[in-house]
Amino acid sequence: GAVVSQHPSWVICKSGTSVKIECRSLDFQATTMFWYRQFPKQSLMLMATSNEGSKATYEQGVEKDKFLINHASLTLSTLTVTSAHPEDSSFYICSALPLTSGDEQFFGPGTRLTVL
Amino acid sequence: AQKITQTQPGMFVQEKEAVTLDCTYDTSDPSYGLFWYKQPSSGEMIFLIYQGSYDQQNATEGRYSLNFQKARKSANLVISASQLGDSAMYFCAMREGLEGYQKVTFGTGTKLQVIP
Numbered sequence: 001g002a003v004v005s006q007h008p009s010w011v012i013c014k015s016g017t018s019v020k021i022e023c024r025s026l027d028f029q030a031t032t033m034f035w036y037r038q039f040p041k042q043s044l045m046l047m048a049t050s051n052e053g054s055k056a057t058y059e060q061g062v063e064k065d066k067f068l069i070n071h072a073s074l075t076l077s078t079l080t081v082t083s084a085h086p087e088d089s090s091f092y093i094c095s096a097l098p099l100t101s102g103d104e105q106f107f108g109p110g111t112r113l114t115v116l
Numbered sequence: 117a118q119k120i121t122q123t124q125p126g127m128f129v130q131e132k133e134a135v136t137l138d139c140t141y142d143t144s145d146p147s148y149g150l151f152w153y154k155q156p157s158s159g160e161m162i163f164l165i166y167q168g169s170y171d172q173q174n175a176t177e178g179r180y181s182l183n184f185q186k187a188r189k190s191a192n193l194v195i196s197a198s199q200l201g202d203s204a205m206y207f208c209a210m211r212e213g214l215e216g217y218q219k220v221t222f223g224t225g226t227k228l229q230v231i232p
Contacts, residue, residue, distance in 0.1 A: 032217045043207065043222045044161070051217075091159060097216045103149075105220065107161035 003027055004096050006108035013084055014116055021079045021111045023094030029074035030096035034105060035067075038091040050077045074099065084115040119143065120210050120223035127228050129198045136183070137193040137226045139208030150191040151209040151220065152182065154202075161207075167191060168214060198230045 003026040013019050023033055031052045036044040048058045048069050056069035066088075068080040077096075081088055091112050095105035121140045129135035141150065152164040167175045167182045175182045183192040195202055208223040 034220075043224045046219055046221070049217070049219070093159075093161060095161070103216050104163060104166065105216065106163075107153075110159040110161075112159070 002098065002106045004094065004106045004108040006092075006094055006111050008111060009109060010112040010114075012114045012116065015085050016083055018080055018082045019084055019113060021081075021092055021094075021113075023077045023079070023096065023108050025075045025096040025098075025106070028096070028106075029099040031074060031099050032097040033071060033077040034095045034097075035069060035077070035079050036093045036095070038093060038110075040091075044093060047079075081113065084113070086115045089113055089115045118223075119212075119221045120208055122208055122223035122226050124226045125224075127226055128231055129195075129202075129228065130231050131200060132197055134194060134196045135198055135228065137195070137206050137208075137228065139191045139193065139223060141189050141191060141208075141210045143189075143210065143212050145212045147212075147214045149211040149214060150182070150184070151211070152180070152191075152193045153207045153209060153222075155205040155207060155225070157204070164206075165193065195228075200230050200232060203228060203230045 005024045007022045033050040035047045038044045047062045048056045050056045050069045050071040052071045071077040093110040095107045148169045150167045154162040165175050165177045165180045165182050167184045174184050179196045181194045205225045207225045209220050211220045
């Protein structure tokens with residue numbers, strides 16, 4: 001149980017295009033999902049907290065208009081990187097907090113984004 | 117100030133031996149949770165063990181145990197009987213507060229390599 005998927009697992013895009021990453025909780029409902037970014041050989045940095053049916057809460061320094069988050073249902077949150085540039089190339093990981101047990105986040109497998 | 121400090125960028129351990137990965141934390145909140153995650157080269161974050169600030173006993177999960185020294189603000193991970201599959205990055209993390217929706221901050225990680 002407690003499986004989180006991400007799609008796509010990797011994506012290569014041209015500079016200036018937008019990329020959407022999906023995060024799904026497959027066997028549980030999650031009112032809260034988290035989006036992290038991890039640069040090579042670095043730690044995970046929280047970008048934003050996504051709550052179903054409301055606006056996401058962004059961490060300081062994260063551009064809201066660049067990283068659009070939508071949490072439209074209890075099992076799906078999406079992160080859209082708008083007008084991507086090479087410096088946005090990174091590993092993006094989501095996690096989901098089960099509705100019924102509020103202690104542990106379950107992580108997705110991550111999405112590797114490369115912007116050319 | 118760093119909230120989570122992992123001072124060992126890399127560690128080596130002989131197969132079947134035990135290894136301790138260090139983690140110190142900094143918080144003024146009396147309620148907090150401490151986590152350890154394993155990240156293999158594939159990228160997914162695997163939850164290993166959790167310790168709440170009010171837990172009286174050190175957490176254990178199979179070969180993993182958390183050496184929780186509250187006064188010293190340390191939460192070291194002990195892996196007993198190391199296996200080749202334990203080679204990975206290990207991240208210590210802290211949540212200030214005991215609610216699952218609250219922010220988790222990660223340390224910089226320790227790369228563990230198990231030698232045959």
